[in-house]
Amino acid sequence: MVENRPFLTFVAHALLILGILVVALPIWIVLVTSSQAPEDVLTAPIPMWFGERLVDNYLAVLGRGLTRSSSGPVAPMMLNSLIMAVSIAVGKIAISILSAFAIVYFRFPGRMLAFWTIFVTLMLPVEVRILPTFEVVANLGLLNSYAGLTIPLIASATATFLFRQFFMTVPDELAEAARVDGAGPMRFFLDILLPLSRTNIAALFVILFIYGWNQYLWPLLVTTDERYYTIVMAIQRMVTAADAEPEWHFIAAVAMLAMLPPVLVVLLMQRWFVKGLVETEK
Amino acid sequence: MAEVVVESLHKSFGAVEVLKGIDLAIADGEMMVVLGPSGCGKSTLLRLVAGLETVTSGEIRIGARRVNDLEPKDRDIAMVFQNYALYPHMTVYDNMAYGLRNRRVPRPEIERRVQEAARILGLGELLRRRPRELSGGQRQRVAMGRAIVREPEVFLFDEPLSNLDAKLRVQMRHEIRQLQARLGTTGIYVTHDQVEAMTLGDRLVVMNEGRIEQVGGPLEVYERPASLFVAGFIGSPPMNCFPARLGEDRARILLDGRSLPLAGPVAAEAGAELVVGVRPEHLEPADGGPLVLAVDWVEILGADTIAHGRIGEEVRICVRLPGATSIAAGDRLPLAVPPERLHLFDPRSGRRIDEKA
Numbered sequence: 001m002v003e004n005r006p007f008l009t010f011v012a013h014a015l016l017i018l019g020i021l022v023v024a025l026p027i028w029i030v031l032v033t034s035s036q037a038p039e040d041v042l043t044a045p046i047p048m049w050f051g052e053r054l055v056d057n058y059l060a061v062l063g064r065g066l067t068r069s070s071s072g073p074v075a076p077m078m079l080n081s082l083i084m085a086v087s088i089a090v091g092k093i094a095i096s097i098l099s100a101f102a103i104v105y106f107r108f109p110g111r112m113l114a115f116w117t118i119f120v121t122l123m124l125p126v127e128v129r130i131l132p133t134f135e136v137v138a139n140l141g142l143l144n145s146y147a148g149l150t151i152p153l154i155a156s157a158t159a160t161f162l163f164r165q166f167f168m169t170v171p172d173e174l175a176e177a178a179r180v181d182g183a184g185p186m187r188f189f190l191d192i193l194l195p196l197s198r199t200n201i202a203a204l205f206v207i208l209f210i211y212g213w214n215q216y217l218w219p220l221l222v223t224t225d226e227r228y229y230t231i232v233m234a235i236q237r238m239v240t241a242a243d244a245e246p247e248w249h250f251i252a253a254v255a256m257l258a259m260l261p262p263v264l265v266v267l268l269m270q271r272w273f274v275k276g277l278v279e280t281e282k
Numbered sequence: 283m284a285e286v287v288v289e290s291l292h293k294s295f296g297a298v299e300v301l302k303g304i305d306l307a308i309a310d311g312e313m314m315v316v317l318g319p320s321g322c323g324k325s326t327l328l329r330l331v332a333g334l335e336t337v338t339s340g341e342i343r344i345g346a347r348r349v350n351d352l353e354p355k356d357r358d359i360a361m362v363f364q365n366y367a368l369y370p371h372m373t374v375y376d377n378m379a380y381g382l383r384n385r386r387v388p389r390p391e392i393e394r395r396v397q398e399a400a401r402i403l404g405l406g407e408l409l410r411r412r413p414r415e416l417s418g419g420q421r422q423r424v425a426m427g428r429a430i431v432r433e434p435e436v437f438l439f440d441e442p443l444s445n446l447d448a449k450l451r452v453q454m455r456h457e458i459r460q461l462q463a464r465l466g467t468t469g470i471y472v473t474h475d476q477v478e479a480m481t482l483g484d485r486l487v488v489m490n491e492g493r494i495e496q497v498g499g500p501l502e503v504y505e506r507p508a509s510l511f512v513a514g515f516i517g518s519p520p521m522n523c524f525p526a527r528l529g530e531d532r533a534r535i536l537l538d539g540r541s542l543p544l545a546g547p548v549a550a551e552a553g554a555e556l557v558v559g560v561r562p563e564h565l566e567p568a569d570g571g572p573l574v575l576a577v578d579w580v581e582i583l584g585a586d587t588i589a590h591g592r593i594g595e596e597v598r599i600c601v602r603l604p605g606a607t608s609i610a611a612g613d614r615l616p617l618a619v620p621p622e623r624l625h626l627f628d629p630r631s632g633r634r635i636d637e638k639a
Contacts, residue, residue, distance in 0.1 A: 171365060171367065173363045173367035174369065176332075176334050176361075176363070176367065177428075179333075179334065179353070179354045179355065180354045180355065180359065181380050181381035181384055182355035182385050183384050191369075191380070195371040196370065196371060
């Protein structure tokens with residue numbers, strides 16, 4: 001704030017710290033839990049400091065899996081999640097940027113209709129169309145496959161609108177200059193539009209990667225084969241293990257592992273965000 | 283090198299007719315400046331020649347080729363845009379080389395042409411920079427460079443200097459003129475700035491509302507404007523225009539009972555209503571002059587002084603006097619006009635009335 005009022009500064013900081021505590025405390029508890037022996041987790045009070053089994057627990061879930069809920073090792077699940085998240089992010093960006101390119105730079109009949117149809121799909125979350133989509137995927141024989149996991153989630157042009165707005169800020173003269181320079185539409189797209197969009201692409205990649213990584217309901221429906229389980233849905237299966245106490249120390253470790261890649265993506269891509277804000281190209 | 287010919291060119295955007303029949307022939311190596319107020323269709327004309335818009339009817343030829351249906355890249359033209367339209371993510375070198383690469387010009391040839399253009403335009407140091415690291419004048423030069431390396435038949439300029447500050451504009455104007463003359467490439471230059479038009483063009487086209495008002499050399503357009511519109515558009519401050527009547531001998535005009543002699547009899551009926559035009563710089567203070575200006579406002583510009591005021595009751599005119607004078611509001615200033623400096627126009631058609639042949 002611009003004014004220098006000690007009391008306001010105090011209140012602002014207090015609120016911020018409170019907010020951070022609300023977010024950070026559960027994560028802290030999970031992190032601490034993942035380092036305990038099983039019997040320590042279930043005895044009151046909840047441990048607030050690390051136990052001795054941090055490395056053991058993580059190695060166990062990554063390599064062996066959970067013993068009592070008969071879940072397999074987590075490492076392949078993380079790989080599945082990674083494949084799914086990256087496919088969804090890349091696929092969505094590819095589809096969106098191309099459809100935005102078509103809508104902004106080409107005049108064809110039903111152009112605005114096409115745009116609004118795409119736009120309307122934004123208003124339908126996966127959960128609404130989940131039964132028909134499941135039917136289609138099942139009929140196509142895509143259950144228990146990476147294609148079944150990713151394609152139905154790619155097929156909605158979430159980012160079309162964003163790319164459209166960005167393309168409309170690109171001066172028309174740039175397209176005209178490219179035409180005079182002998183670049184056809186695809187050359188213009190690849191040589192000029194795509195490089196100009198890279199900070200937008202980076203931002204969308206982060207959002208869509210997290211969206212894909214955190215998918216829960218859809219993988220739960222289309223996979224019955226353990227080879228295709230993703231980590232987020234696997235956590236749920238571990239919690240509801242049949243006639244046994246959930247192994248909370250392992251589950252906490254898995255939860256931490258599930259959180260890691262999105263955090264990494266955000267941290268790595270942050271540099272691009274800043275670059276995008278500082279550089280005013282166009 | 284090629285001539286550009288435009289024949290009965292029409293262009294409509296929906297129901298709006300922007301160009302209403304343009305006929306124009308631009309000679310090989312000539313710099314033709316298209317001048318007009320905004321919305322007169324001058325940019326549309328240029329974009330039609332460039333191939334960025336499609337022709338509604340009429341014909342455009344570059345050299346001997348009819349180019350109506352050719353893509354811009356096949357017309358052998360190069361265009362310099364108002365906002366330069368440099369590719370922001372490419373270096374200066376790549377900006378200039380991009381068109382050549384798309385044309386599959388061999389790499390050593392690209393290198394040679396870009397280096398040559400950079401040398402001509404003084405961009406040698408900047409080839410590795412990006413457009414955003416350049417000043418306005420430098421960007422303008424890169425845009426020029428991009429046009430030069432193509433070695434086109436025709437240069438098209440779309441108000442290329444309007445984003446530069448005044449001082450730089452004068453300099454770039456000079457550079458563009460020299461460059462075009464040296465390369466001997468036909469040029470079409472669109473502008474709304476009459477100073478640019480006068481100094482750059484071999485010939486001018488003055489356009490208004492989708493039609494050509496006059497085509498001619500800069501001095502010709504200044505000294506013999508073909509219509510009231512041209513008379514008012516060229517010159518600053520604009521030409522003074524006021525109604526008058528042609529005398530019985532057709533060699534003098536009558537104005538509020540006063541009489542001004544003309545250089546000779548003109549091609550209009552005796553007693554006809556006319557519009558008389560006289561440029562502010564052609565009115566001279568003269569004791570006992572036929573026009574008496576009641577000065578009510580004086581602008582002192584240093585190099586000259588512009589006095590505004592009234593002649594008789596109705597007619598407002600202004601006079602440009604050299605140097606700083608001592609004229610003040612309230613003065614009465616008698617003025618004379620050399621007869622050959624009077625322009626006569628038909629009040630209905632707005633066309634110039636010439637001396638009798």
